[in-house]
Amino acid sequence: MPELPEVETIRRQLAPAVEGRRIEDMEVLDQRWSAPALGVEAADAVRGRRIDKLDRRGKYLVWELSGDVHLVMHLRMTGNLLYTDDARFVRVRIRLDDGGSVVFADQRRFGTGVVLLGGDARDDYFASRLGVEPLSADFTADHIRELARGRRAPAKAFLLNQERIAGVGNIYADEALFIARIHPLRPIGTLRGKQFDALRAAVVEVLEAGIDARGATIDDFRHTDGASGAFQDRFLVHLRAGEPCVRCGTTIKKIRAAGRGTYLCPRCQRAPRAA
DNA sequence: CGCGCAACCTGTCTGC
DNA sequence: TGCAGACAGGTTGCGC
Secondary structure, three states: OOHHHHHHHHHHHHHHHOOOEEEEEEEEEEOEOOOOOOOOHHHHHHHEEEEEEEEOOOOOOEEEEEOOOEEEEEOOEEEEEEOOOOOOEEEEEEEOOOEEEEEEEOOOOOOOEEEEEOHEEEHHHHHHHOOOOOOOOOOOOOHHHHHHHHOOOEHHHHHHHOOEEOOHHHHHHHHHHHOOOOOOOHHHHOOOOOHHHHHHHOOOHHHHHHHHHHOOOOOOOOOOOOOOHHHHOOOOOOOOOOOOOOOOOEEEEEEEEEEEEEEOOOOOOOOOOOO
């Protein structure tokens, strides 16, 4: 589903088309979209503003508008942002001053959008939800070690927790743990020194590979022009239960970890003692 | 506080 | 063939 590489792919594709344009109108067809501050309707808050920058934080997409207004979107699981004026399941339509349009389409209506008035409100919004950006210089083995200290949460749950590391979801967590040879149920606080290095490197590697492949399309994710990503063809363990491990040939297994379908090589990723 | 889990939602797949 | 139930998953909120 849309994780960091998928959202980054959308950002890169959409930014050239929208940055510098003005929003002529925003048509809100799903009432989950709101402006919590000042009782201002979302559409009224953004109308006429210039799009200064399209940014990303974790799995969130941020439209930085003139006048210090920020439109923050989250695609959740089935949301898509398409550069077109029509599609199935359109929840929001943004018309640009050059005649172009962007629609937020979401089959399951899980996707959300919120207008935040002022950079401070935007910063507060993210500060309470998101941890370190895994592709930034702050994402070091020492940083992960600090986050993991004393915690008994399974490694998989740790990676999925956006308050610690922002942007890793179910696909990339499985792939990173396989590369780092860490069992998904291993309590994160019991990792040894070198394993933190391996985990950092693996997370960076899979996220960059995902971006290079322009994201993974399993069911719903699409590029802004409707095309599919390619990273699903490079999965090492995710969705590969019953197939041989690319490293040792052992049959890939599917288990449940952190309430999610989780794929691993039982030989490369040795089980923790008590779990 | 830390952790697990249900809820949110809807389309698709599985089993009877 | 039909239908009920399971499953998919990012985030939030609740309970222990």
